Amino acid sequence: MNAPDADAPLVERVKRGDVKAFEMLVVKYQRRIERLIGRMVRDVDLVPDIAQETFIRAYRAIPKFRGESAFYTWLYRIAVNTAKKAMGELKRDLLVTESARASKDDEDDAPRAENDATDGETPESLLASKQVAATVNSAIDALSDDLRQAITLREIEGLTYEEIAELMNCPIGTVRSRIFRAREAISLRLKPLLDARQGHRW
Amino acid sequence: MSDNLATNSASAERLSALSDGELDAQGTLAACADWRDDESARARWHTYRLIGDVLRSEDLASTADRDSSFLLAVRARLASEPVVLAPEPMPELKVESILSSFDAPAVGAINRRWRWLAQGAVAAGFVAVAGSLTMLWAPVKNADTSASLAAAAPVATQVINSYTPELNEPQLLVANGQVMRDPRLDRYLAAHKQFAGAAMIGVPSAFVRSASAEAPKP
Numbered sequence: 001m002n003a004p005d006a007d008a009p010l011v012e013r014v015k016r017g018d019v020k021a022f023e024m025l026v027v028k029y030q031r032r033i034e035r036l037i038g039r040m041v042r043d044v045d046l047v048p049d050i051a052q053e054t055f056i057r058a059y060r061a062i063p064k065f066r067g068e069s070a071f072y073t074w075l076y077r078i079a080v081n082t083a084k085k086a087m088g089e090l091k092r093d094l095l096v097t098e099s100a101r102a103s104k105d106d107e108d109d110a111p112r113a114e115n116d117a118t119d120g121e122t123p124e125s126l127l128a129s130k131q132v133a134a135t136v137n138s139a140i141d142a143l144s145d146d147l148r149q150a151i152t153l154r155e156i157e158g159l160t161y162e163e164i165a166e167l168m169n170c171p172i173g174t175v176r177s178r179i180f181r182a183r184e185a186i187s188l189r190l191k192p193l194l195d196a197r198q199g200h201r202w
Numbered sequence: 203m204s205d206n207l208a209t210n211s212a213s214a215e216r217l218s219a220l221s222d223g224e225l226d227a228q229g230t231l232a233a234c235a236d237w238r239d240d241e242s243a244r245a246r247w248h249t250y251r252l253i254g255d256v257l258r259s260e261d262l263a264s265t266a267d268r269d270s271s272f273l274l275a276v277r278a279r280l281a282s283e284p285v286v287l288a289p290e291p292m293p294e295l296k297v298e299s300i301l302s303s304f305d306a307p308a309v310g311a312i313n314r315r316w317r318w319l320a321q322g323a324v325a326a327g328f329v330a331v332a333g334s335l336t337m338l339w340a341p342v343k344n345a346d347t348s349a350s351l352a353a354a355a356p357v358a359t360q361v362i363n364s365y366t367p368e369l370n371e372p373q374l375l376v377a378n379g380q381v382m383r384d385p386r387l388d389r390y391l392a393a394h395k396q397f398a399g400a401a402m403i404g405v406p407s408a409f410v411r412s413a414s415a416e417a418p419k420p
Contacts, residue, residue, distance in 0.1 A: 006221075009223060009230040010220070012227075013234050014286070016287070019283075020234065020238045023244075023273060031255050034272075035261065048272060055276050056280070059280060060283065062288060129264050129265055132263045136256040137260075155253075155257045160224070179218060180215045187249045187250070190252075190253070194266040195245075
């Protein structure tokens with residue numbers, strides 16, 4: 001039997017009308033869904049919109065989600081369908097776009113390069129993302145063995161607390177604590193990168 | 203001051219456990235309240251999830267600015283969506299609690315438990331139905347012996363749900379997008395006399411799945 005779906009508690013909250021709980025799932029899966037859609041849709045401009053559409057469709061369809069698959073599996077399928085639909089609509093609009101672009105290019109000296117990252121990604125933010133990755137890696141290396149092992153077993157191996165407790169030969173409460181402390185230690189190192197400005201953002 | 207630190211630490215630990223799906227219902231409730239009320243909790247959840255993603259794959263790295271913009275956009279769109287409500291599928295336990303309330307000796311007891319149904323003429327009809335239901339079968343504890351439980355379930359379900367449209371109780375109205383209608387109850391009331399002999403009531407399984415017999419919490 002598969003491990004229980006880690007998202008089940010939050011999905012249950014959403015089903016009871018807690019819209020805000022759905023936001024937690026959005027933040028959790030936004031990056032993965034964007035990456036998935038980015039592989040399907042060539043135009044990076046469209047990725048955030050299609051990703052947002054995916055989450056809205058998932059939200060509307062939550063009553064139909066009955067936990068027969070993991071939530072992310074279900075969300076993944078919705079993302080694929082949403083991207084396909086968007087691409088289908090794109091093909092229909094292609095003739096219009098092409099003719100519009102043709103006339104625009106006459107005036108435009110510097111046509112947009114194909115791999116411009118215009119989905120909110122500037123060269124600066126790409127660099128910032130790389131810095132985030134580098135910081136996480138060095139923070140992981142700096143952890144004590146226990147903390148590193150606990151968070152690695154959880155995040156990379158996907159084991160439950162119970163399974164990790166068995167592997168590490170410690171109580172479940174210790175597992176929970178070690179994973180928490182690992183996250184806190186890494187978060188501390190990320191703080192300068194992520195908290196660039198004050199003010200309400202979330 | 204130390205209280206705040208302790209509270210923040212407890213809140214952070216809850217978020218950590220919740221992101222692993224290892225938090226109980228009560229803790230989940232508290233964590234969701236934190237998400238709603240505390241921006242730093244939202245930022246923390248994002249950081250935790252970002253860490254998890256990056257550990258698995260570096261190309262999932264992102265910035266808080268980018269990710270929060272995404273959330274804000276989705277939040278704005280969610281604001282104009284009707285709130286979805288989906289009752290849980292009815293487990294045997296809930297059927298038992300209904301059936302045991304049918305066994306209550308006094309009509310008053312039934313009325314107290316189901317007082318949210320007891321509105322005007324509906325109450326009399328319901329009680330009459332409940333009275334006749336008690337005579338039809340005994341509560342079945344064991345799910346294994348449950349041809350009768352399966353028969354019981356749809357009946358209890360049907361009764362409860364047929365009354366909900368009038369009450370505008372959203373938990374019971376929205377049942378997988380299906381709203382139960384009164385004409386079914388009319389047919390049921392007319393037909394219930396036949397149940398004494400029937401081993402199985404031919405109720406479509408979708409009907410059973412979509413029902414919730416949980417009374418709204420007072």
